[in-house]
Amino acid sequence: MPPALAQVVEDFNDLEIPDRLQLLLEFSDGLPPLPQRYAEHPELLEPVPECQSPIFLHVEVEGDDGDAVVHLYFSAPPEAPTTRGFAGILHEGLDGLSAAEVLAVPMDFTDHLGLGEAVSMLRLRGMAAMLFRIKRQVQEKMAG
Incomplete structure (x- = not known):
């Protein structure tokens, strides 16, 4: 898992748990605000329908294979603090990492946050x- x-x-x-x-x-x-280039073109963002609240994301990869850097952008309404919080965690932990580091993140990392007793498994x-x-x-993006 990446250090961040x-x-x-x-x-x-x-x-x-309450904390x-x-x-x-x-x-x-x-969670940082969406840059203007995406705020003006929401069709560039991908929806995540599995989330209970509307959230959209976009990934940019800059550089070549060996030094490709990932940047994450999220759009989530302020009235969806849990969903925004999850996006904030991913932004904090992954934004600015190499593509290889992002791809190496275990899919079950969410299990390690200790939130299973605090939020629903659906979330x-x-x-x-x-x-x-x-x-x-x-x-x-790395392939094409």
């Missing part, structure tokens, strides 16, 4: 779906 994402997992596991929810809300508040599956789409977009 491992730190997020550690931060969650250092807290009691984990508070940290999730902090990640929600910390955690939504976060896993975000990660799946991120990895798929990275693979597609």
